Amino acid sequence: MRSGPLGSLSPRTLLGVAAVLVALALPLVLPPFQVTLLTNILIFALVVTGLVLLTGIVGLTSFGHAAFMGVGAYTTALVSTRLGLSPWLGLPAGLLVTGTLAALLGAVTLRMQGHYLPLATIAWGISLFYVFGNTPALGGNTGLTDIPALELLGLRLTGPRPYAYLALLSVLLAAAGAQCLLSSRTGRAMRALRSGPLVAEAFGVPTFRLRVQVFVLSALLASWAGWLYAHNQRFLNPTPFGLQSGIEYLFMAVVGGAQYVWGGLLGTAVLTDLRERLRDTLPALLGQQGNFETVVFGILVIAVLHGARRGLWPVIERWLPSAGLRRLEHAGTLPARAPVPRGEVLLDVRGAVKTFGGLRAVDDVSFTLHAGEILGLIGPNGAGKSTLFNLVTGVSPATAGQVLVAGHDVTRASPGAVHRLGVSRTFQHVRILPELSVLENAMMGGYARARAGIVRSVLHLERAEEAALQREALAQLERVGLQAHATELAGALPLGQQRLLEVARALVGDPALLLLDEPAAGLRHGEKRELAAVLRRLQAGGITILIVEHDMDLVMSVVDRLVVMSSGQRLAEGLPADIRRDPAVREAYLGVDLPGAGAA
Numbered sequence: 001m002r003s004g005p006l007g008s009l010s011p012r013t014l015l016g017v018a019a020v021l022v023a024l025a026l027p028l029v030l031p032p033f034q035v036t037l038l039t040n041i042l043i044f045a046l047v048v049t050g051l052v053l054l055t056g057i058v059g060l061t062s063f064g065h066a067a068f069m070g071v072g073a074y075t076t077a078l079v080s081t082r083l084g085l086s087p088w089l090g091l092p093a094g095l096l097v098t099g100t101l102a103a104l105l106g107a108v109t110l111r112m113q114g115h116y117l118p119l120a121t122i123a124w125g126i127s128l129f130y131v132f133g134n135t136p137a138l139g140g141n142t143g144l145t146d147i148p149a150l151e152l153l154g155l156r157l158t159g160p161r162p163y164a165y166l167a168l169l170s171v172l173l174a175a176a177g178a179q180c181l182l183s184s185r186t187g188r189a190m191r192a193l194r195s196g197p198l199v200a201e202a203f204g205v206p207t208f209r210l211r212v213q214v215f216v217l218s219a220l221l222a223s224w225a226g227w228l229y230a231h232n233q234r235f236l237n238p239t240p241f242g243l244q245s246g247i248e249y250l251f252m253a254v255v256g257g258a259q260y261v262w263g264g265l266l267g268t269a270v271l272t273d274l275r276e277r278l279r280d281t282l283p284a285l286l287g288q289q290g291n292f293e294t295v296v297f298g299i300l301v302i303a304v305l306h307g308a309r310r311g312l313w314p315v316i317e318r319w320l321p322s323a324g325l326r327r328l329e330h331a332g333t334l335p336a337r338a339p340v341p342r343g344e345v346l347l348d349v350r351g352a353v354k355t356f357g358g359l360r361a362v363d364d365v366s367f368t369l370h371a372g373e374i375l376g377l378i379g380p381n382g383a384g385k386s387t388l389f390n391l392v393t394g395v396s397p398a399t400a401g402q403v404l405v406a407g408h409d410v411t412r413a414s415p416g417a418v419h420r421l422g423v424s425r426t427f428q429h430v431r432i433l434p435e436l437s438v439l440e441n442a443m444m445g446g447y448a449r450a451r452a453g454i455v456r457s458v459l460h461l462e463r464a465e466e467a468a469l470q471r472e473a474l475a476q477l478e479r480v481g482l483q484a485h486a487t488e489l490a491g492a493l494p495l496g497q498q499r500l501l502e503v504a505r506a507l508v509g510d511p512a513l514l515l516l517d518e519p520a521a522g523l524r525h526g527e528k529r530e531l532a533a534v535l536r537r538l539q540a541g542g543i544t545i546l547i548v549e550h551d552m553d554l555v556m557s558v559v560d561r562l563v564v565m566s567s568g569q570r571l572a573e574g575l576p577a578d579i580r581r582d583p584a585v586r587e588a589y590l591g592v593d594l595p596g597a598g599a600a
């Protein structure tokens with residue numbers, strides 16, 4: 001039986017198409033008052049979509065996005081009233097002004113950590129609000145009137161229905177672009193930023209630049225909303241662009257589900273509709289006027305967050321058909337590194353020193369690692385292994401000495417630069433993206449092998465590259481025995497498989513050198529055996545490995561050579577059998593039973 005034109009679409013896609021059709025019918029079937037409400041919801045949803053990307057995905061909280069909406073609105077108002085230009089020109093003008101302003105503000109504030117960034121967004125949110133209110137050219141607190149309506153093919157978009165369609169088209173475009181972005185290389189990098197820069201930087205993501213780019217993109221969406229708002233209301237004053245509105249947009253994102261584009265839309269619809277209803281009913285119920293809806297709003301947000309911490313959308317999504325694995329067609333291949341000839345020096349640590357105040361955590365350590373080898377770095381707790389690992393991976397620079405990777409001096413290089421030279425790593429504490437699939441996590445490792453940036457991702461023009469990444473990730477998952485779990489959520493895997501997933505992710509980066517930071521920590525016996533088998537297979541496949549590990553059974557069974565550290569210094573170096581018998585090593589490990597040591 002041949003499938004029809006819809007036969008190849010997944011149930012989830014069909015549901016999406018049905019939802020869009022319903023949305024398209026709404027302006028026709030709803031009464032005018034409701035169509036106006038729908039238009040407002042759609043305009044606000046543009047701002048909230050930006051906040052989903054910035055706050056929900058990247059983890060940067062902004063209270064100031066209502067102000068960016070104001071910049072877009074006031075720019076188009078000035079362009080169309082004072083300059084007398086077409087209101088359509090107000091959109092690019094608003095985007096230009098908002099984008100420039102956001103890039104400047106982002107460059108200054110996005111280096112801030114913790115609570116300082118949200119405080120900074122409050123500061124510039126308030127500042128812009130007062131600029132709107134105190135600038136005579138912007139009409140001050142009384143506002144600007146007589147903003148012209150939009151015209152399309154000689155038709156004035158003044159009635160609620162045509163405008164609702166314009167707003168709906170805007171939201172559909174923005175939501176589709178946001179979804180495309182999130183399913184791309186850049187989108188995965190954005191998600192990785194949420195838990196801090198460590199993982200993203202290790203795979204070559206320019207973290208600060210990406211934060212600024214997403215900040216600007218989210219501000220542009222707010223500016224677009226401002227343009228729609230100005231030509232719908234045709235009157236502007238500063239009130240809708242103040243801090244309270246900024247907070248409400250954040251509420252909408254959080255209540256709907258800040259990590260989901262559709263969650264943002266849902267939150268906007270629920271809270272905007274609720275606010276209208278409360279405004280109508282509360283004064284009658286309480287017998288007096290006042291902003292009581294704000295109080296009820298606050299209580300409601302707390303209640304929702306109590307019951308559904310990730311917002312309403314994940315609750316709905318549980319009932320939707322799962323997305324499954326969409327195999328991307330026409331997979332090409334990613335650029336690959338020329339193999340390093342066996343035996344060539346791949347890592348050269350020369351007299352490395354790292355001091356913390358008076359403490360020499362790494363004290364004049366030297367060793368080399370040759371292509372094709374597995375080298376173990378061991379030592380008792382506090383010996384300096386992790387610190388040395390950080391020197392090699394670019395996480396922190398050496399105080400003195402040199403680190404060379406394939407002949408390149410990386411002593412002061414960034415983690416991304418070290419990665420681009422062919423070094424991939426895993427983490428002592430597993431750092432996967434639990435809410436993404438196993439496959440998407442593995443694809444994250446290939447960030448530096450692909451090129452598409454934010455614009456190509458939003459426009460979905462990077463599918464060939466994405467297909468190649470997907471193919472590579474599937475191949476590496478197969479290499480570590482995880483191919484059957486590709487579509488599962490990474491967070492649902494047991495620890496042993498999560499560690500293997502980190503190995504697969506590192507392999508997708510096409511490393512010449514794989515650095516494993518305590519890969520057996522927390523694993524059960526069977527999982528350790530599986531890990532050892534994977535490491536031997538990788539070595540047979542030409543991968544060079546440096547492994548920092550406490551588990552002596554695992555280390556002794558897989559490594560070719562060992563470097564032993566104690567109190568920051570290199571205590572011994574040699575074959576596992578010799579290290580087992582070394583009296584100095586046995587003394588350093590006092591009380592720890594070195595496997596095979598008794599045989600000496």
Ligand SMILES: Nc1ncnc2c1ncn2[C@@H]1O[C@H](COP(=O)(O)OP(=O)(O)OP(=O)(O)O)[C@@H](O)[C@H]1O
Nearest residue numbers: 356359360361379380381382383384385386387388
């Ligand atoms: N950022 C830091 N600031 C100050 N001291 C540090 C810092 N990082 C590590 N140290 C100190 O450096 C020494 C070496 O620590 P390191 O974590 O490198 O040892 P390790 O061999 O990896 O230990 P473990 O096996 O327990 O992870 C310790 O005394 C530790 O307290």
